[in-house]
Amino acid sequence: MSANPFHIDPERAREEVEAFRRKVEAGMETLKHIGPVEFGTTPREAVYTEDKLTLWHFKGSEKPTGKVPLLICYALVNTPWMVDLQEDRSMVRNLLAQGEDVYLIDWGYPDGADRWLTLEDYIDGYLDRCVDVIRRRHGLDAINLLGICQGGVFSLCYTALHGDKVKNLVTMVTPVDFHTPDNMLSHWARNVDIDLFVDTIGNVPADLMNFAYLTLKPLRLNQQKYVGLVDILDNPKEVENFLRMEKWIFDSPDQAGETFRQFTRDFFQKNLLIQGKATIGGKVIDLGTITQPVLNIYAEQDHLVPPAASIPLKDAVGSKDYTALPFSGGHIGIYVSGRAQKLVPPAIHEWLANRA
Amino acid sequence: MADKPNDFIDQYQAFVREGVEAWARQFDPKAAPAEAPSPDIMGRLFTGLGGYGDWMRAFTTGEPPASPFAHGTPPFGQPGPAAAGPFGYGPPPGAQPGSEGFDDWAKLARETLSMPAFGLTREQQEEQQALLRAWIDYAEQYARYQSLLQGVQDRANETLRSQGMPADADSLRAVYDRWVNLSEDSYAAAAMSAEFREVYASLVNAQMRLKVLQQRQVERFALQAGLPTRREVDSLGERLQAVRRELRQMQGLAAEVEALKGEVASLKRGIAAKAAPTKSTAPAKKPAAKKAAVKKATGKKGAAR
Numbered sequence: 001m002s003a004n005p006f007h008i009d010p011e012r013a014r015e016e017v018e019a020f021r022r023k024v025e026a027g028m029e030t031l032k033h034i035g036p037v038e039f040g041t042t043p044r045e046a047v048y049t050e051d052k053l054t055l056w057h058f059k060g061s062e063k064p065t066g067k068v069p070l071l072i073c074y075a076l077v078n079t080p081w082m083v084d085l086q087e088d089r090s091m092v093r094n095l096l097a098q099g100e101d102v103y104l105i106d107w108g109y110p111d112g113a114d115r116w117l118t119l120e121d122y123i124d125g126y127l128d129r130c131v132d133v134i135r136r137r138h139g140l141d142a143i144n145l146l147g148i149c150q151g152g153v154f155s156l157c158y159t160a161l162h163g164d165k166v167k168n169l170v171t172m173v174t175p176v177d178f179h180t181p182d183n184m185l186s187h188w189a190r191n192v193d194i195d196l197f198v199d200t201i202g203n204v205p206a207d208l209m210n211f212a213y214l215t216l217k218p219l220r221l222n223q224q225k226y227v228g229l230v231d232i233l234d235n236p237k238e239v240e241n242f243l244r245m246e247k248w249i250f251d252s253p254d255q256a257g258e259t260f261r262q263f264t265r266d267f268f269q270k271n272l273l274i275q276g277k278a279t280i281g282g283k284v285i286d287l288g289t290i291t292q293p294v295l296n297i298y299a300e301q302d303h304l305v306p307p308a309a310s311i312p313l314k315d316a317v318g319s320k321d322y323t324a325l326p327f328s329g330g331h332i333g334i335y336v337s338g339r340a341q342k343l344v345p346p347a348i349h350e351w352l353a354n355r356a
Numbered sequence: 357m358a359d360k361p362n363d364f365i366d367q368y369q370a371f372v373r374e375g376v377e378a379w380a381r382q383f384d385p386k387a388a389p390a391e392a393p394s395p396d397i398m399g400r401l402f403t404g405l406g407g408y409g410d411w412m413r414a415f416t417t418g419e420p421p422a423s424p425f426a427h428g429t430p431p432f433g434q435p436g437p438a439a440a441g442p443f444g445y446g447p448p449p450g451a452q453p454g455s456e457g458f459d460d461w462a463k464l465a466r467e468t469l470s471m472p473a474f475g476l477t478r479e480q481q482e483e484q485q486a487l488l489r490a491w492i493d494y495a496e497q498y499a500r501y502q503s504l505l506q507g508v509q510d511r512a513n514e515t516l517r518s519q520g521m522p523a524d525a526d527s528l529r530a531v532y533d534r535w536v537n538l539s540e541d542s543y544a545a546a547a548m549s550a551e552f553r554e555v556y557a558s559l560v561n562a563q564m565r566l567k568v569l570q571q572r573q574v575e576r577f578a579l580q581a582g583l584p585t586r587r588e589v590d591s592l593g594e595r596l597q598a599v600r601r602e603l604r605q606m607q608g609l610a611a612e613v614e615a616l617k618g619e620v621a622s623l624k625r626g627i628a629a630k631a632a633p634t635k636s637t638a639p640a641k642k643p644a645a646k647k648a649a650v651k652k653a654t655g656k657k658g659a660a661r
Binding site: 008010012013014016017018020021024025028031112113115116117118121125181182184187188190191192193196197199200201202216217218219220222223224225226227229230243246247250 | 372
């Protein structure tokens with residue numbers, strides 16, 4: 001013990017390790033008695049399905065007061081249930097409580113049959129057909145669109161292509177400038193031979209994606225997090241919350257190979273979106289054509305989509321009605337933290353209500 | 357109790373090992389409780405706790421903690437060179453990647469591999485040579501990456517030592533948390549460097565070059581055995597998606613044609629209504645008919661002039 005420079009009392013260290021061990025031991029009992037954890041708790045109905053996609057319509061306890069429905073377009077890289085994780089941590093539930101009429105695209109789990117799906121298939125195909133379904137159901141020309149992370153990029157591209165079908169656009173933790181100096185994922189991806197990568201592995205397995213995310217903060221996410229779990233092992237509710245989040249993190253879909261190739265090459269590597277040079281199905285995505293009201297919500301401590309990657313949206317869109325909403329939290333905390341429950345859905349609702 | 361100064365760490369580590377084994381026994385098909393949390397999560401929990409034990413042991417003996425990255429899986433979770441062997445030829449037991457003999461073996465192997473292939477099996481020889489070259493390259497890139505990560509950890513350890521006891525660190529756990537923070541800061545700084553970007557991409561690209569050659573060999577074996585290959589399945593999938601896009605495009609065109617047909621029919625109905633006998637029309641239309649008749653007559657008059 002004397003060799004270490006911190007001079008922690010050996011007897012105290014022994015007691016600490018013993019206490020920690022006892023906590024783990026007792027915590028095993030908690031873990032044994034916790035049943036399977038689930039997410040996506042808000043009542044919902046499938047209103048459209050196509051291939052592996054499901055368009056969900058959520059049922060609130062009251063009839064919606066919002067006249068224009070809101071479609072949530074989530075990223076492909078995780079399941080969309082982060083927005084409806086559990087009863088007391090649900091952006092969907094809180095939006096319903098505010099009076100919004102909420103729809104959600106669940107992209108499903110791609111397999112080999114989806115290897116050749118392109119960004120055009122997702123944005124100009126699946127997303128467009130979901131928007132059309134909602135427009136028909138409500139007899140409206142345009143609906144409200146809320147894009148999250150990569151789904152925010154999809155929503156921006158979609159609005160640029162089909163502006164007549166979008167009344168108001170909300171983007172959350174959405175990157176538009178992929179080459180900011182604090183974007184670690186983009187930095188790593190820059191020199192990877194993405195054609196060789198996709199040609200070799202085809203669809204990108206979820207485990208591989210998760211591995212890349214874990215290596216953004218390897219010690220914290222692979223080790224310290226589980227040491228920290230011991231602190232809450234005597235609290236079944238907290239453990240359930242932990243396990244639910246853990247399940248969501250690792251229960252993610254594979255990525256369709258062609259879409260991954262296009263997204264990595266055109267967005268992460270070439271940063272074409274902010275330059276107005278990205279194309280979807282041969283059509284140029286000019287963010288300047290987006291004249292709808294835009295609400296851009298970003299997380300100030302986001303390590304996946306740094307604020308600097310989101311903020312330039314202001315100057316990129318052609319809208320004269322642009323609102324930025326910074327949230328003090330991280331990429332996930334913006335949906336699940338207690339503060340987010342109180343702040344984010346009411347802010348979205350109020351912004352939409354003012355533009356109904 | 358303790359026979360050695362740090363035997364409580366040994367006991368802790370033994371406990372973690374036992375925990376892993378006990379938990380694994382829970383998932384014995386004969387005794388598995390249906391509602392247990394996934395073994396995957398438990399695996400991650402015990403790996404994390406084991407890593408904490410390793411750190412405590414290093415800390416209490418005054419040794420620099422082993423880099424948690426040092427023997428980590430390379431980017432994208434692909435197997436390291438030892439697990440992703442070159443199918444067939446490779447280094448002898450004393451010259452595996454990471455050992456002192458590897459560089460000498462790799463140099464010699466590269467010289468040998470540059471010799472031309474010939475004879476009936478020339479193509480297979482060239483394939484095997486390319487595979488072995490790709491594997492050597494992968495092993496070398498892997499070593500570069502590991503060396504970079506070790507440097508990250510060394511810098512973090514040095515910072516921890518030079519900063520001394522943090523004011524709020526009165527327990528192993530507090531020092532551990534401090535060490536994690538410093539390690540992550542050091543890692544983040546390195547990870548955003550141009551060198552890391554280059555090494556990271558070189559490793560991923562080397563992995564893929566090796567993998568594609570391995571796939572090619574497997575495909576050849578599959579073809580020889582009359583089995584379908586991934587290339588064939590991919591080709592079918594690509595055609596299927598192309599046909600679906602064409603179908604949608606045609607459906608779109610068909611919808612446009614139907615809409616146009618509707619417009620034409622509507623126009624035709626309008627023309628027919630105008631041309632229809634006036635008897636059956638509403639009284640309001642009568643003056644219009646009269647007006648037209650007057651116009652017609654006026655026109656005729658004008659023309660006569």
